Amino acid sequence: MTAITIKNLVVSRGDSKVLQSISFEVQPGSVYALLGGNGAGKSTSLLTLLGFLKPDSGSVTVLGHDVTKDIAKIRHTIAYLPEAATLYPHLNAYENLSYFLELAGNKKTRAELDTALDEVGLQVDARARHMDNYSKGMRQKVAIALSILRETPVLLLDEPTSGLDPVAIDEFNALVRKLSGQGKTILMVTHDVYGACQVADRIGLLRRGELVGSFDAQAGARIDTEIVHAAFAERAAA
C-alpha cells in the first residue's frame, strides 16, 4: 500500500485556488521532498494532510485512511513538525516529552525517553536543562524523539533545515535517512533545492499550486535544473 496518496487535489484559501489539482504518491519508508518557492502551496499541502484544511475536490489518503473521513486515525498516524517546534521553554526535554505523551494518553518510563533521545542524538547533559537555551537543532531532536515515542509511521516536516547551521543540517539529514531506513515515511516541504537532493528519495516541484515536475533524487537521476530555476524565477517575478 502507498503511504500517502494525493489525487487531483484542489484546495482554496479565501477566494483563490491555492492547490490546483495536484497528484503524487509517497512510498512507505521513503523520503519525499515537496519543493517550491514562497506561496507555492507547500504549507497548504501539509495542513490538508493533517485535516486542518478541507479539499474542494480530489482525495488525500494516509495509509489507506481518508483525511476527510478518518481524522482521528490520521492524527494517530502522523507526527507533524512545524517550522518552529512547539515545545515549552520552561520545561526540560524529559518534562516536555512526558507532558505531550500524557496528553496523548501515552505514558513512558525515563529509560524509554532516554532511548528515544539517544536515537536522535541529543546530548545527555542537556536533557534535564530547560529548553529555553536549546538551539533550533536541539529542539528539533526533541520533537523527533516525541514522534519516535508516539510510534507514528508518518512524519511531516515543514522547512526543517531553515535556520540550522551546516553541522546541524548534516546531523538532521542523517537522522531523517536513519528514520526512513527504519521504515518511517517522511514528507518534508522545503525551498532548499540542494538539501532536498541530499536527503530525499523523490522530489516534487510545486509552482503556484501545480506540481510541475517529479524527480528521483537518490537514484542519481539528474534534477532538471532548468525547471527548478524556472519555477523559482517565476515566483520572484509574480
Ligand SMILES: Nc1ncnc2c1ncn2[C@@H]1O[C@H](COP(=O)(O)OP(=O)(O)OP(=O)(O)O)[C@@H](O)[C@H]1O
Ligand atoms: N489563511 C490564508 N487565507 C488566504 N490565503 C492564504 C492563507 N494562507 C496562505 N494563503 C495563500 O495561499 C498561497 C500558498 O500559501 P502556502 O503558505 O501554502 O505557501 P508555501 O509554499 O508554504 O509558502 P512559504 O514558503 O512562504 O511558506 C499563498 O498565495 C498564500 O498567500
